[in-house]
């Protein structure tokens with residue numbers, strides 16, 4: 400059980416996924432969590448109604464001031480405005496945890512203007528079903544005890560890897576965005592299934608079982624994906640014929656470059672925010 404009060408600054412999809420995971424795992428009680436955002440009070444009402452958390456927009460600054468842990472969950476473009484607005488209500492006694500893509504712990508410390516411990520993380524939306532893969536790193540002022548708190552929070556929504564900050568952009572490009580790549584593949588397989596005469600429902604059921612089965616095979620056999628692929632591929636059989644088409648379209652290179660570009664984009668988001676900070 401985590402002690403103290405946790406305040407989300409930003410109450411969108413990721414905030415909901417994380418608070419839902421924490422409550423499901425009973426590491427906090429609903430009354431320990433408060434949610435705040437820019438101005439959408441209907442959204443706060445929804446979270447209050449669905450989860451029993453505290454979400455009174457008239458008490459925003461008080462919630463922030465009284466929190467032991469602040470979880471920053473706004474879009475990268477909004478962080479400078481958000482922290483400009485709330486930094487007077489934050490202090491070095493609070494632990495600040497960010498889930499924001501591309502923004503470094505150093506930038507967050509600069510935005511805050513004090514030496515609160517900052518932990519940067521990168522979960523993904525599978526947090527909603529308790530299956531996020533989350534990268535976690537410590538900023539300059541964070542200690543082992545702060546990493547431990549972050550570990551407890553993010554283990555409630557899946558797997559946690561504690562690592563150096565220099566790897567967080569790569570984690571963002573790989574597993575932060577990763578669910579979208581898998582969904583994109585599933586979308587394409589659905590189109591393929593329909594093109595060869597299956598109904599949408601038949602194709603969907605079979606694809607999802609195939610994706611779950613393949614993921615479980617990778618986990619449970621501990622074999623490499625290349626080895627498992629070869630096991631499926633009979634010489635001159637159907638799989639070989641299908642994979643030849645993927646090779647023709649440079650599928651592997653496309654996916655690799657997708658991860659590289661998403662990682663670069665994470666770095667760009669951080670750089671753009673630094674420009675905003677300098678302009679203030």
Ligand SMILES: NC(=O)C1=CN([C@@H]2O[C@H](COP(=O)(O)OP(=O)(O)OC[C@H]3O[C@@H](n4cnc5c(N)ncnc54)[C@H](OP(=O)(O)O)[C@@H]3O)[C@@H](O)[C@H]2O)C=CC1
Nearest residue numbers: 409410411412413436437438439473474475477481499500
């Ligand atoms: N979605 C994803 O797959 C993942 C997202 N992330 C990161 O999580 C963060 C949030 O993403 P997501 O939940 O999808 O975004 P959403 O758009 O769903 O939510 C953003 C929230 O930020 C709030 N906000 C905006 N400006 C301010 C402000 N000035 N002060 C306080 N709150 C503000 C919004 O409030 P209002 O509605 O009132 O404007 C809203 O509640 C992003 O930085 C993203 O990089 C990380 C991992 C995965």
Ligand SMILES: O=C(O)[C@@H]1CCC=N1
Nearest residue numbers: 500523571575576577
């Ligand atoms: O697309 C984005 O920028 C966010 C960060 C990782 C997933 N979604």
